[in-house]
Amino acid sequence: MAGGRGALIVLEGMDRAGKSTQSRRLVQALQAAGHRADLLRFPERTTEIGQLIGAYLARERELEDHAVHLLFSANRWEHVTSMKEKLHQGITLVVDRYAFSGVAFTSAKENFCLEWCKQPDAGLPKPDLILFLQLSPEEAAARGNFGRERYENGPFQKKVLQSFHHLMNEKTLNWKTMDASKSIEDLHREIKTVAEKTMQEVKDKPLGELWK
Ligand code: 2DT
Ligand code: MG
Secondary structure, X not given: OOOOOOOEEEEEEOOOOOHHXXXXXXXXXXXXXOOOEEEEEOOOOOOHHHHHHHHHHXXXXXXXXXXXXXXXXXXXXXXXXXXXXXXXXXOEEEEEOOHHHHHHHHHOOOOOOHHHHHHHHOOOEOOOEEEEEEOOHHHHHHOOOOOOXXXXXXXXXXXXXXXXXXXXXXXXXXXXXXXXXXXXXXXXXXXXXXXXXXXXXXXXXXXXXXXX
């Protein structure tokens, strides 16, 4: 591994904070700067498990809450082999949502504790950097209405945000809160700077295991 491994960089945040836009922009910018970088997103709706999740989110089918939590996790696990291969080949992975969304959304439901929610994802590749795109509910609302998928409503999103804040207290993880109210370009430039710094810092370090 002459050039070292790639970095695992995750973007999290509330709906309409700009995660997908910024993830795409980051990968494009890293590639343009000569780095090897790939974009991933979870749920990854193209696999069989992902299609089941897609149908659940679109309200086309019902799934029991524990079962769907485990499917979201399985959807990450089914990508772990290829993620590790890429990282070890020196490819940086930019990931639009990861286990933190998994835990934040399920634990926002009645009768789910954080610890139970984290267990299925324990041992996944540990992100080197987690960018939390912070946007107030008011600013999010100003960007447009919610879509029609499951979970896209204000009261539920407030609970999700509280769960994210619990997760962000974990000091063993490298969380960075970004002000997502900035313009797309300004936010992009800041994200690119911290991403490149992280890539440099971790290239000779082993990849960690999440929540282990
Ligand atoms: P997007 O299309 O905006 O990504 O919405 N979710 C996501 C979970 O409930 N558990 C998970 O593990 C993940 C990754 C968040 C997908 C929706 O699915 C939710 C919003
Ligand atoms: Mg999105």
